[in-house]
Structure formats: structure tokens, C-alpha cells
Amino acid sequence: MAAHRARRWSLGGLVLLLSAALATAIVVSASGSGVSRASAAVGAQTWSDEFDGAAGSGPDRGRWTLETGGSGYGNHELEYYTDSTANAALDGQGHLVVTARKNTDPGLNCWYGPCRYTSARLNTARSFTQAYGHFEARIKIPRGQGVWPAFWMLGSDIGSVGWPNSGEIDVMENIGKEPGTIHGTIHGPGYSGAGGLGAGYTLPGGAAFADAFHVFAVDWSPNSIAWSVDGTAYETRTPADAGGNKWVFDHPFFLILNLAVGGDWPGTPDGSTSFPQSMTVDYVRASAWNDAPGPGTGTTGAIKGIGGMCVDVAGGSNADRTPVQLHNCTGNPAQQWTLGGDGTVRALGKCLDVAGGSTADGAAVQLYTCNGTKAQQWTYTAAHDLTNTGANKCLDATGNSSADGTRLQTWTCSGGANQKWTLG
Incomplete structure (x- = not known):
């Protein structure tokens, strides 16, 4: 101080x-x-x-x-x-x-x-x-x-x-x-x-x-x-x-x-x-501060997707550009995510990020140092979509797969099970 x-x-x-x-x-x-x-x-x-x-x-x-x-x-x-x-x-x-x-x-x-x-x-x-x-x-x-x-x-x-x-x-x-x-x-x-x-x-x-x-x-x-x-x-x-x-x-x-x-x-x-x-x-x-925030606001815990699999930072690494994937739920810090008060989704002290700030279908999702860009701005909706507001696209499990190691990406929102997420 x-x-x-x-x-x-x-x-x-x-x-x-x-x-x-x-x-x-x-x-x-x-x-x-x-x-x-x-x-x-x-x-x-x-x-x-x-x-x-x-x-x-x-x-x-x-x-x-x-x-x-x-x-x-x-x-x-x-x-x-x-x-x-x-x-x-x-x-x-x-x-x-x-x-x-x-x-x-x-x-x-x-x-x-x-x-x-x-x-x-x-x-x-x-x-x-x-x-x-x-x-x-x-x-x-x-x-x-x-x-x-x-x-x-x-x-x-x-x-x-x-x-x-x-x-x-x-x-x-x-x-x-x-x-x-x-x-x-x-x-x-x-x-x-x-x-x-x-x-x-x-x-x-x-x-x-x-x-x-x-x-x-x-x-x-x-x-x-x-x-x-x-x-x-x-x-x-x-x-x-x-x-x-x-x-x-x-x-x-x-x-x-x-x-x-x-x-x-x-x-x-x-x-x-x-x-x-x-x-x-x-x-x-x-x-603004919102005393009536949207679904999941302030939640810290697992984010679960298709097949009950957890959103996971590969290898538990906090290095920039570490892939984000699906993995069996273990409860370790690599699977503990916080919906921050600024629209970010964070784990291991870094932010969920769309690689290169891409707005294209199939853009890889990774962990990266928080930098305030639109590539790191997310909205969790009442429909259980986790949407990147920079691209206006949904967090998506590649190939509709629930296998261990399935990479996450952004894709045009379709309402499919591979784009639905539950928090906590």
C-alpha cells in the first residue's frame, strides 16, 4: 500500500x-x-x-x-x-x-x-x-x-x-x-x-x-x-x-x-x-453495475457441455495460446472458470480467447492474457449459449464430439447440443 x-x-x-x-x-x-x-x-x-x-x-x-x-x-x-x-x-x-x-x-x-x-x-x-x-x-x-x-x-x-x-x-x-x-x-x-x-x-x-x-x-x-x-x-x-x-x-x-x-x-x-x-x-x-445480472453471473466452477464433459485448459498450463478443450471432469483448477464482472471468462488467471480475434466459423478457442479485446468478451444466455460478442458466434465442441481432448471453437449459433453449456 x-x-x-x-x-x-x-x-x-x-x-x-x-x-x-x-x-x-x-x-x-x-x-x-x-x-x-x-x-x-x-x-x-x-x-x-x-x-x-x-x-x-x-x-x-x-x-x-x-x-x-x-x-x-x-x-x-x-x-x-x-x-x-x-x-x-x-x-x-x-x-x-x-x-x-x-x-x-x-x-x-x-x-x-x-x-x-x-x-x-x-x-x-x-x-x-x-x-x-x-x-x-x-x-x-x-x-x-x-x-x-x-x-x-x-x-x-x-x-x-x-x-x-x-x-x-x-x-x-x-x-x-x-x-x-x-x-x-x-x-x-x-x-x-x-x-x-x-x-x-x-x-x-x-x-x-x-x-x-x-x-x-x-x-x-x-x-x-x-x-x-x-x-x-x-x-x-x-x-x-x-x-x-x-x-x-x-x-x-x-x-x-x-x-x-x-x-x-x-x-x-x-x-x-x-x-x-x-x-x-x-x-x-x-x-454499469447490474444488480439483476444474467444467468450464471459471478459463477466460479465447472462449465459442462455435451456428454457432461468439462471445459478444460489443456495440460493445466496457463501459457498464452494453450488450447481449450473438453475433458472428463476432474475438479482441478484447469476446469474452474469464473464469469467475470467485465464479460470475460477466466481460468488460471487468464481469459477465454478467440485466436487472432477471428470472426470466422471454426476459429480456435484458447487461453490468453486478458487484454480487453472483443475476442475475450462473452455472453451467457438464458438458452445456455456461451457467445463471443466480438464474432457473434457460439462456443462449440468441434465435430459434435464429446471425446476427451475435443477442441473448442467458435461457430455460428445453431442450437445444437455441442453449443449448450451449464455452469457451476
Whole structure:
């Protein structure tokens, strides 16, 4: 847990921003994409940004507000946040690139004097707020001492109740001196700043988060908040963890992306830190929480198909591209599947995946690192079909066979016994 830093908010610009947002009566907003996923484990997607646009263009101002200023944001940060495309721009390849640079403008002043760095901080306070649901972003973070990327959320009532009474959910924070570790934390009255509730997640094998994209997510319901990285859950907090203090996660929050430089927690960049440094965001998505979910929601256990055979990860391996097959039911972990709160079907810490994202009949189904693509989005219906929503095709036992080792594939839904599945 990141227990030794203060929190990052500005009593100036942010409160003014929230006052304007409240004046427009934003509550639970469904602006942006409204993709329907009938019978999915969570409600429909309520908001997203896939960052499609021309290289060099700014982020969509209908979705994002770019904050500006160099106040230090309560943490003695060193950057000046600008609304320039030099600090936040699309790359033309479906990404938002948030870049921290050494400042060259002598007219920019920060709390400590002439600003040393510029960067960007974006929020959805004016365009999108939501209580409960699944929130995720696929991000490749920067690296270096004193660099502080984050994807997080603040309560939309901060303008009237202040922080930490508004609540804060940090989906992902990283400080550059910990290249292989990210932190997920909540802050509220009596458990804020150094007393925030959370945990860290460290990549195995000494890997660094800056080396590849990763999916950072929270699943937020009225009674819990759970964090995950690449589909692997690592921390859950409930009202009991607040130790008798008020649980303030019962109202709409808005989203924030930012890349800070310096501050009390990460410390100051040193001679080992190169600039510019960039946080590259592939997408940000939100889905509704559904208190009346479709069949099988939240189930963890066996998935049984034709002949009573179980859906099985071949050899019990969690390597990417491991075949998924039918096998006699054994109850081992290779046959324990969870219908996640984000439309995924998971086993062994990875996702049920259509190879290559194919939409063709006969596409192989495999285990693969969770990456948020449509190849890993599934709907379990009242008719007991398990449908890949990317291809609009059903999970299918090849050749109508129930033999051990029968490979699973996707195929046009026919209603046949080889496409019917029971859970638990």
C-alpha cells in the first residue's frame, strides 16, 4: 500500500471545475458509447474512449477536460499541467499519449518558482460520472525516478463536501523507482493520505510495467471494490475495512488520467531520469453495475457441455495460446472458470480467447492474457449459449464430439447440443 504520500487534488481549479459540473446536474451519465450486452455479467458499457483520431490531434473535449496549473496538487509535484497537444495528443494508432517534458517556457510559474516540467491531467467531471460498475484502462506506463503515472477516480461531490469526504479510488498508480509494482488504493474520511486502504501488485519475474501494455481495472459494487491487473484480482476492500469510518463509495465518481513529475511520494527526478517520458493509453472503458445480472453471473466452477464433459485448459498450463478443450471432469483448477464482472471468462488467471480475434466459423478457442479485446468478451444466455460478442458466434465442441481432448471453437449459433453449456 502506498502509505506514505499525501493525496493529489487542487482546492482551486478542481473545485471550480466541479462547481460548474454540479451546475449542469451530472449524475449517472451514459454519454459516449452505449454498447448493449444482453445477459452479460455486468450491465451495458456506459462510456468509453478508444482514442481513434488523427495523429497530433488533442483528446476529445467532449469526453475530457484538461486541467491546467502548477499548484503542486497537495503533494509538492513539480509539473505544470497544460492543455497543449505537446503534453496530451493522439498518435493516430488508437492511443492517447500523455507526455511529461522539461519546460522551455519561462513564463510558466509553479508553487516553487519557474516550472521545471510540463505534463497533462485529464478528467471526465463535466462529461461522465457513475456510481458502481467495472472501470478499466489499458496503459503502457513510463519509467524513471520521480515519474508518477495514474488512472484514478474522485467523487463528483468534491466541490461541496471536499476531500477526502468525496472519496477517491486509485485504480493504478506507479512511482518510477518501483518499475515492477503498481498500487490500488481508496481514500475516505479517516483513511486518507498515509492511511489510505490498498495494496500493491508486482509483476512476476522482475518484469517492468513500462515494457508492455497492461489492463488496470476495478469492479465496484455497493459492498466492495476489487482491483485487478490483466484480469488477475489482487485486492478487495469492503465497508468493514473502513474501521467504523464512513464508507463514501455510494455516489457517482469521475475518471482521471495524469502523469505527475516529482512529489512527496515518488521524489524528485535525478540524473538517471530521461525526458520526455510518456504514458500511452490504449483505451478507457466503463460498464454499469447490474444488480439483476444474467444467468450464471459471478459463477466460479465447472462449465459442462455435451456428454457432461468439462471445459478444460489443456495440460493445466496457463501459457498464452494453450488450447481449450473438453475433458472428463476432474475438479482441478484447469476446469474452474469464473464469469467475470467485465464479460470475460477466466481460468488460471487468464481469459477465454478467440485466436487472432477471428470472426470466422471454426476459429480456435484458447487461453490468453486478458487484454480487453472483443475476442475475450462473452455472453451467457438464458438458452445456455456461451457467445463471443466480438464474432457473434457460439462456443462449440468441434465435430459434435464429446471425446476427451475435443477442441473448442467458435461457430455460428445453431442450437445444437455441442453449443449448450451449464455452469457451476
